[in-house]
Amino acid sequence: MDVLGDVVFLDILGLNIVVLNSARAATDLLEKRSAKFSDRTLPRALAHPDLFDWPNAPSLLQYNDTWRFHRRVLNGILNVKAVTRFHGQQELQARLLLQRLLDLADHSQPFGGVRKEFFYTMAISMFEMAYGYHLQGKYDPILVELELALHNGFRAAMFANFYVNIIPALMYVPEWLPGAGWKRKILSWKAQKIRALSAPYEWVKARVADGTAQPSVLSSILQDESIYSSLSPDIRDTTLEQLGMIFYAGGTDTSATALLNFIAAMTLYPDVQEKAQRELDTVLGSGVFPAISDRDRLPYINNLVLELLRWRPVLPIAIPHVCYEDDVYRGYDFVKGDIIIGNVWAMSRDPSVYPNPEEFNPDRFLDPDVPHAPGFGWGRRKCPGLHYGESSIFIVLSSILAMYNISKRKDSDGAEIQPTIKDAPNSLTLELEYFDFELKPRSDKHRRLVLEAAV
Numbered sequence: 001m002d003v004l005g006d007v008v009f010l011d012i013l014g015l016n017i018v019v020l021n022s023a024r025a026a027t028d029l030l031e032k033r034s035a036k037f038s039d040r041t042l043p044r045a046l047a048h049p050d051l052f053d054w055p056n057a058p059s060l061l062q063y064n065d066t067w068r069f070h071r072r073v074l075n076g077i078l079n080v081k082a083v084t085r086f087h088g089q090q091e092l093q094a095r096l097l098l099q100r101l102l103d104l105a106d107h108s109q110p111f112g113g114v115r116k117e118f119f120y121t122m123a124i125s126m127f128e129m130a131y132g133y134h135l136q137g138k139y140d141p142i143l144v145e146l147e148l149a150l151h152n153g154f155r156a157a158m159f160a161n162f163y164v165n166i167i168p169a170l171m172y173v174p175e176w177l178p179g180a181g182w183k184r185k186i187l188s189w190k191a192q193k194i195r196a197l198s199a200p201y202e203w204v205k206a207r208v209a210d211g212t213a214q215p216s217v218l219s220s221i222l223q224d225e226s227i228y229s230s231l232s233p234d235i236r237d238t239t240l241e242q243l244g245m246i247f248y249a250g251g252t253d254t255s256a257t258a259l260l261n262f263i264a265a266m267t268l269y270p271d272v273q274e275k276a277q278r279e280l281d282t283v284l285g286s287g288v289f290p291a292i293s294d295r296d297r298l299p300y301i302n303n304l305v306l307e308l309l310r311w312r313p314v315l316p317i318a319i320p321h322v323c324y325e326d327d328v329y330r331g332y333d334f335v336k337g338d339i340i341i342g343n344v345w346a347m348s349r350d351p352s353v354y355p356n357p358e359e360f361n362p363d364r365f366l367d368p369d370v371p372h373a374p375g376f377g378w379g380r381r382k383c384p385g386l387h388y389g390e391s392s393i394f395i396v397l398s399s400i401l402a403m404y405n406i407s408k409r410k411d412s413d414g415a416e417i418q419p420t421i422k423d424a425p426n427s428l429t430l431e432l433e434y435f436d437f438e439l440k441p442r443s444d445k446h447r448r449l450v451l452e453a454a455v
Helices: 023-031 065-078 082-102 110-130 141-157 168-172 181-210 215-223 233-268 270-283 292-297 301-313 346-349 362-366 386-405 444-454
Strands: 003-006 008-012 016-020 327-329 332-334 341-343 404-407 438-441
Touching: 008 168, 016 023, 016 110, 065 082, 065 215, 065 233, 082 110, 082 270, 082 386, 082 444, 110 181, 110 215, 110 233, 141 181, 141 233, 181 215, 181 233, 181 341, 233 270, 233 301, 233 386, 233 404, 270 301, 270 386, 270 404, 292 301, 292 386, 301 362, 301 386, 341 438, 386 404, 386 444, 438 444
Parallel strands: 016 341
Antiparallel strands: 003 008, 008 016, 327 332, 404 438
């Protein structure tokens, strides 16, 4: 291992890995030199055709023509101006979420239900946007299957989860051999993934063919050959199938995880919640539902969102980049194929940038010189849905703050239970394990408003 200040160089069984621990290094390489550092690494367990066979997985697609096609389509739909057409749908789904949360109010253990509701809320919008498909409840088979496929893909993408990612010779171990259970598992995941990805795409294709398709990204593309004419016929369906998955993968799990982190923050920091609610009541009025257009009037809520993305980054080591061509940085040679990890966790905890980094403090962003944490990536690989994602997080958390109180759960003696905030292991996203909290409407008036607004 070599350490060059904020840059760490590792050689792990022949894999050259460079860890960037500062925003400066990440900006220098992944932003300013993005043409050379925008490729992706594909773990063998994930990408090899004889294993999970997902070389074009969302966010892991290599720097090629298929990636450029996806990026061109996504930028046209999700740029800062274009996403405003989705604001009405986002606000509607936030209010419907508030109604469903009433079923969990006063529940002694709401964690699992709240997590499921956050995920479902984000999934509804993504399915309608991508496919024009309206989910038939939280356990819609298409949703359940896609959720499982993405979860298994994340697990296969973690280098440490499967030795074959590091030792290529394990590829040749027969699946029937004792000790090859890992291979049988991956192959079962592969079969499930094929079914999961094809189902919503074939559904929208059939609706386009019979003239009943609802407006959506994929139905628009399928009805306009000029958009997909650059794709060769042998990869057309696969490419469009993956495009739909990008919306689901990029806009569902990550946003839902961020919102669960918000619940943790409000449970631990009631003073922050009170200050945010005071801003909402003062600026909008007590019992008024916020709109996305109110963002500029709610600076503390905006800073709360920024602090949420810093305090618990959903992708703590981002998605690794790969050096696309040889380069030199600070006198060190980068070779094509080097894996570059932007350590968002370390950047978000730099005390010289964020004093008392473990504390949840939205006021730190009152200083305009304090940088936003790089929660959406860098350069050409920056998340194209960042504007949509920020709006989704803002409208959901501000709506919850307007109508609900989040607090520590009390035991039978009325004493507050200090929640344990613990990370779930072995996933690209920084998910939380179960923790205790209470969720209640702020008053009977707020409960009535939630019911009336949903109707």
